[in-house]
Amino acid sequence: MGLREVKMERTRRFIADTAFDLFVAQGYDDTTIEQIAAAAEVGTRTVYRYYSTKEALVVSFVENGLTAAMDAFLAQPDALPLAEALHAVVDSVEHTIGTNSARLLALYEIFDKTTGLRAGLADLCWSWRQRLAQEILRREDGAVDPLFAALTAASTMNVIEVIVQTWTVNGGRVQIADIGRETLELLHTKAIPVPTPAG
């Protein structure tokens, strides 16, 4: 990797971190791109070159966690049962939360205080659900119903979202592993009372 790419990766991180600090200090809405650029000592145009959107500056942190989760999933051998491979996804999320607690709490405080950001987060989850569904289909080599793949991917993302949300709502004062275990047990022992077909 050349010097050029190293520097770019560094400024990329620095811009996001600088923005993050400003968002924490004075709020998301009250922070302009110009301020971020000034604080990061780059031009405003450069900020946009790394992050196409102001929202992306915040969402990128969540995206990193989801990327790790997807990598964990892809790393599972295809021979492994699907359920166990998906378990690796939840494990990865738990691990991310466990090792970045303080940072993530600050991050979700930003999300919480800025209603406009929720859309970006929801959209991110949506696109990863799509990706996961596609990956499940590939993994099972088209031997499963696309509807099944979509539902499974959705369920998995739900577990992640519910875990993260419960953890953040409790201000990180509970063990993430406990929440994860309880959530998964709920999903297994008590059948979710989904509507029955042709009631």
Next chain:
Amino acid sequence: MGLREVKMERTRRFIADTAFDLFVAQGYDDTTIEQIAAAAEVGTRTVYRYYSTKEALVVSFVENGLTAAMDAFLAQPDALPLAEALHAVVDSVEHTIGTNSARLLALYEIFDKTTGLRAGLADLCWSWRQRLAQEILRREDGAVDPLFAALTAASTMNVIEVIVQTWTVNGGRVQIADIGRETLELLHTKAIPVPTPAG
């Protein structure tokens, strides 16, 4: 209801319908609020008074459908088992789709062609999931685990989203009732292979 409210409701509808037509005709991004205001014969400021956001002009249509679904849920007697009450939600969505096919296909074409709109849609689903979870908790009078309520609400919204998405992807050429039945059967007969706790 006074004359004033009637007129306001009429212009409210008219603005959204006018915007819808313009979006269909020339695309979402290439339509400015100014154009919408001109076509609807109101000031641009008035458009914003009815719809706080350009996105809201599109999302409002989906919101109407979800409102109907939620009303159907709330109309179910509290004594009814939760699963059956939730069935009413899915029924309502199927009914909405069945009776507004053409319009909805055009609507989802707009969503499909405009990547930026996805976030608003995802956010809408997210907020309704929250509402549904809260409503389930109230209905069961706090006798269920909040995690359970969250997961159940999420599952229900998933069913809705998967149904709608499958229907639209197929260009409405399939019976919505068939998709709904198949989806619900999948959820019941084949257990979704969610990761097992402490694998």
Next chain:
DNA sequence: GGAAAATATGGCAGTCGCTGTCATATGGCT
């Protein structure tokens, strides 16, 4: 039915997110 209070409307100015363009600076290669 008319005056007054209440409120919906629309225009104007201004901020900010975001984009296209282009000259300049910086790193990579011979």
Next chain:
DNA sequence: AGCCATATGACAGCGACTGCCATATTTTCC
């Protein structure tokens, strides 16, 4: 050192969105 590729940053401009205020319309009260 010198050439090429590309990263940078400035500038201009568009459009979404907001606060403000004068005007018009509806309701209410007499």
